Amino acid sequence: xxxVFKPQYFHWLLxxxxxxxxxxxxxxxxxxxxxxxxxxNQPEKVKSDPLYYxxxxxxxxxxxxxxxxxxxxxxxxxxxxxxxxxYHTEAVTVVTILHKNQSQVLRRGEKVKEFTLTGGGxxxxxxxxxxxxxxxxxxxxxxxxxxxxxxxxxxxxxPVSKEKKGAIVDGDGYKLIDRSLVNHYSKNLQEMxxxxxxxxxxxxxxxxxxxxxxxxxxxxFAKLGLKRGDIIKAANGQELxxxxxxxxxxxxxxxxxxxxxxxxxxxxxxxxxxxxx
Amino acid sequence: MQMxxxxxxxxxxxWLGVVWFTPHRELYYKVETELEKQGxxxxxxxxxxxxxxxxxxxxxxxxKDARIATxxxxxxxxxxxxxxxxxxxLETDSLIGINVDKAxxxxxxxxxxxxxxxxxxxxxVVTGAVDLSEQxxxxxxxxxxDISKIRSQLKKDAQGWYYENSF
Numbered sequence: 001x002x003x004v005f006k007p008q009y010f011h012w013l014l015x016x017x018x019x020x021x022x023x024x025x026x027x028x029x030x031x032x033x034x035x036x037x038x039x040x041n042q043p044e045k046v047k048s049d050p051l052y053y054x055x056x057x058x059x060x061x062x063x064x065x066x067x068x069x070x071x072x073x074x075x076x077x078x079x080x081x082x083x084x085x086x087y088h089t090e091a092v093t094v095v096t097i098l099h100k101n102q103s104q105v106l107r108r109g110e111k112v113k114e115f116t117l118t119g120g121g122x123x124x125x126x127x128x129x130x131x132x133x134x135x136x137x138x139x140x141x142x143x144x145x146x147x148x149x150x151x152x153x154x155x156x157x158x159p160v161s162k163e164k165k166g167a168i169v170d171g172d173g174y175k176l177i178d179r180s181l182v183n184h185y186s187k188n189l190q191e192m193x194x195x196x197x198x199x200x201x202x203x204x205x206x207x208x209x210x211x212x213x214x215x216x217x218x219x220x221f222a223k224l225g226l227k228r229g230d231i232i233k234a235a236n237g238q239e240l241x242x243x244x245x246x247x248x249x250x251x252x253x254x255x256x257x258x259x260x261x262x263x264x265x266x267x268x269x270x271x272x273x274x275x276x277x
Numbered sequence: 278m279q280m281x282x283x284x285x286x287x288x289x290x291x292w293l294g295v296v297w298f299t300p301h302r303e304l305y306y307k308v309e310t311e312l313e314k315q316g317x318x319x320x321x322x323x324x325x326x327x328x329x330x331x332x333x334x335x336x337x338x339x340x341k342d343a344r345i346a347t348x349x350x351x352x353x354x355x356x357x358x359x360x361x362x363x364x365x366x367l368e369t370d371s372l373i374g375i376n377v378d379k380a381x382x383x384x385x386x387x388x389x390x391x392x393x394x395x396x397x398x399x400x401x402v403v404t405g406a407v408d409l410s411e412q413x414x415x416x417x418x419x420x421x422x423d424i425s426k427i428r429s430q431l432k433k434d435a436q437g438w439y440y441e442n443s444f
Binding site for chain 1: 286287290291294295298299300303304305306307309310312313318319320321337339341342343344370371372429
């Protein structure tokens with residue numbers, strides 16, 4: 001009788017299968033005792049865009065009520081008006097002026113005191129009062145920038161301002177920040193880190209805002225009204241509960257026109273308003 | 278000769294058994310658990326297990342709850358004496374600003390105390406090594422391209438830009 005399958009091959013097969021079974025058993029024990037059955041995932045957050053609108057409820061300047069006593073008329077001189085920013089095209093003229101330490105943005109046709117903005121140029125604005133024209137030159141020392149458009153076909157040019165990046169000007173209850181400043185820091189996180197530092201405030205396992213650990217003196221961030229020890233709780237109404245949320249706000253800052261920060265200073269909660277020019 | 282054959286056969290069977298039955302997915306989960314202790318989390322769209330490793334698709338890497346990178350594909354291969362990890366399509370957050378087309382990390386028993394790194398992407402071509410005995414990592418940017426965002430972390434010598442750190 002011809003032997004097809006030798007007993008020693010069967011012996012080896014048993015050894016091989018036994019070895020494989022042993023290895024599988026060892027791995028099974030390791031898997032049950034030491035290895036987790038499921039991984040760790042970052043929970044998905046429902047994305048919601050911060051809802052923040054600045055609404056001007058009184059667009060039209062209503063006349064003062066007759067009950068009030070008439071204020072004495074003080075004539076404004078053109079010298080009292082300082083031009084710190086100008087945007088001029090054939091169709092549009094928008095200027096930023098400083099009048100009595102308060103900044104104001106005017107469009108063509110709008111007035112500041114008795115002076116009406118009627119035109120402009122690459123570094124000047126033209127005001128009219130009583131039929132007489134006054135030319136106000138851009139104040140180089142306080143200038144936040146000028147943008148003009150030439151004739152058709154030419155692209156707008158931004159003349160170099162004497163200021164390094166832009167200015168932060170006090171407005172009426174808010175601070176006016178130049179766009180170039182915002183754009184600069186939105187692209188230079190490291191430079192921002194040299195001027196301001198913040199750490200998350202932990203509340204259990206979650207974050208309850210970001211505490212400012214340092215602000216470089218005389219830096220642009222010091223001019224924002226923030227102080228060391230302040231806790232930034234929310235931005236544009238959105239609570240900052242995670243690093244992801246804070247970074248999302250940071251990434252949107254270069255397209256924002258308004259920013260409102262809710263901060264806690266000591267036991268007091270306050271709101272800091274910013275407008276980007 | 279017969280003894281040698283038998284020994285080789287046993288070695289092959291044991292090697293094949295160990296590699297084949299390795300619970301790759303669960304080992305990956307263990308790595309995720311350890312990374313979570315450092316604040317790193319990975320979300321993956323799919324995990325495909327094979328005999329010699331894992332393929333992870335659509336991974337999102339988070340560090341302290343902030344998403345820092347996405348990876349199109351992570352390929353992990355282990356042959357006991359040779360391990361490799363290949364990343365394809367790594368895109369970091371705009372703040373980090375580095376995109377890696379392909380990167381590979383290789384460890385071999387031939388040099389057990391060294392891990393080699395290779396990659397190419399927006400930063401150029403990078404090669405390097407991790408010395409496990411001296412606990413040092415060095416990356417050489419052979420053809421440095423867009424390294425503006427990471428330049429502050431780099432040093433320069435006669436050969437060009439490089440990154441060196443101890444851990």
